[in-house]
Amino acid sequence: MSDTIAKTRTPPRSMDAEEILKFADNLVFTKTGKHLDNVQEAILLGAWQGQKYPKIAQEAHCSEGHARDVASELWKILSDVLGEAVNKSNFKSTFKRLHISNVSSPIGKAFVGINNINVCADTFQSPEVPKTRSPSAPENTQPEIRQDLRDAPDITSLFYDRTSELATLQQWIVHDRTRLVAILGLSGIGKTAIALHLLPQIQHQFEYVIWRSLGTSPTLHNTLKSLIKFLSNLPETELPASTDELLSLLIDKLRSHRCLIILDDVQTILSSGQIAGNYRPEYENYSTLFKRIGETCHNSCLIVNSWEPPREIVALNRENARVRTLSLDGLGAAAGEILREKGLLEPDKWEALINTYRGNPLWLKIVAAMIQELFSGRVAEFLKYDTLFLGDELKARLQQQCDRLSDLEKQVMCCIANEIEPVSISQIIEKVQLSPDDLCNALLSLGHRALIEKQEQDNQALLSLSPVLRQYVISYPVD
Ligand SMILES: Nc1ncnc2c1ncn2[C@@H]1O[C@H](COP(=O)(O)OP(=O)(O)OP(=O)(O)O)[C@@H](O)[C@H]1O
Ligand SMILES: [Mg+2]
DSSP states (O other): OOHHHHHHHSOOOOHHHHHHHHHHHHHHHHHHSOOOOHHHHHHHHHHHTTOOHHHHHHHHTSOHHHHHHHHHHHHHHHHHHHTSOOOTTTHHHHHHHHHHHHHOSSSOOOOSSSSSOOOSGGGOOOTTSOOEEOTTSOTTTSOEEEEEOTTSOOOOSOOOOOHHHHHHHHIIIIISOOSEEEEEOSTTSSHHHHHHHHHHHHGGGOSEEEEEEOTTOOOHHHHHHHHHHHHHOOOGGGSOSSHHHHHHHHHHHHHHSOEEEEEEOGGGGBOSSSSTTOBOTTOTTHHHHHHHHHHSOOSOEEEEEESSOOHHHHHHHHHOTTEEEEEOOOOGGGGHHHHHHTTOOOGGGHHHHHHHTTTOHHHHHHHHHHHHHHHTTOHHHHHTSSSOOOHHHHHHHHHHHHTTOOHHHHHHHHHHHTOSSOEEHHHHHHHSOOOHHHHHHHHHHHHHTTOOEEEEETTEEEEEOOHHHHHHHHHSOOO
16 A cells, blocks of 8 residues: 555545555455555445445546456455455445454454454453454354464564465365364474464354464363363363363364364374374374364364374375365465565575475575575575575474484485485385385375475376475485
């Protein structure tokens, strides 16, 4: 939005209208990655003030036909983002309802949007404080949203693109009523960030929204207790003693209320040194949680963020349409915005840099800081070396992931890393002393961990490592 243009072309705006425009701008940005332009702003202001299209077109300095075309596209974007029909006639009432629900709580500041979204402790609503009305609900008739987002990290940086992934997640959760969604991918690829940015788009569909991180390795018993305490408002002394009873109580709650639970950092309860998806001792019973949530009839949804899928989720994803997996890839060209933000020079070299670091936002942030410090932002100078600089921070991140591998996986990773060109499975069999069965298990597991890349050539699958992982495995052999 250009303030100068807005000030000269539009009538003075009330505080309400300013806030609503900002609110709409955030929603549109979520969906399209672009901010509102002048015509879109004029349409929203006009609709807010009850103006007709000829007047709106006059304000926007365009033809009435153009204003109508832009408006029709804009209503579609807003409807998609919000999961409910928005048009010129209901825009004001809908947005008043949504906006109020997001900003009026005495302690809540969960303003829907990208840069303004705040889902940290100050949006936590304990059962005692006033609750947020479900924006899709008529006043006084529908359930209200209770949120416990104390565990969710605060958003402190900008978020780019992910338009199609957000649309997919919204489709699965809101329209297809998926019960369990796993968001998977390498560390730093953006699982937590996308879940945080998904929340404002879907939270109004739920009565309860809870975010928990498993980063501190809580037992299932403790996780269930903490979820149920929030969902049922019961004091700890009145909760059932056994884990099975707690699990049954949770499932009852998921049936009687539409709840959204996000479990972040789920890889923490999964074991190291084994094929992907196995549990650490003492955490095996989480498998029952995932199975029951995936298999039981209810209208709630559990989102699981993890470096690798727990084994039940792989099986459920195969057999059960209400369990889905989103494997998060790199950001692609949109990652250029991260490089711009970090003040890198030579934009014509950014594509090569993004490709080398596979669009992983965290890797790119780390490397961009390094390029700034070592080469004053000159990307070409950084890229001209044959060896990739990893730096201590990136190395430590990669180590955390590679330390989790089984011996078989380590052997296979080293074998692939030592080849310059992508290799076929039969070439790997020739080089490593593994039975085809063991090799297949190791490859499947590496695939679940998103550590190998696969391409098809001449009717055969060729496997390779990304440049960053290859450099890491060559420099610091993992076996
Ligand atoms: N779409 C995006 N646009 C800009 N920055 C992003 C985007 N997605 C993620 N980031 C940034 O990249 C970094 C890593 O993101 P995030 O913490 O969500 O990754 P993660 O997959 O959850 O990693 P981990 O598995 O280690 O928890 C953060 O600084 C985040 O702000
Ligand atoms: Mg994370």
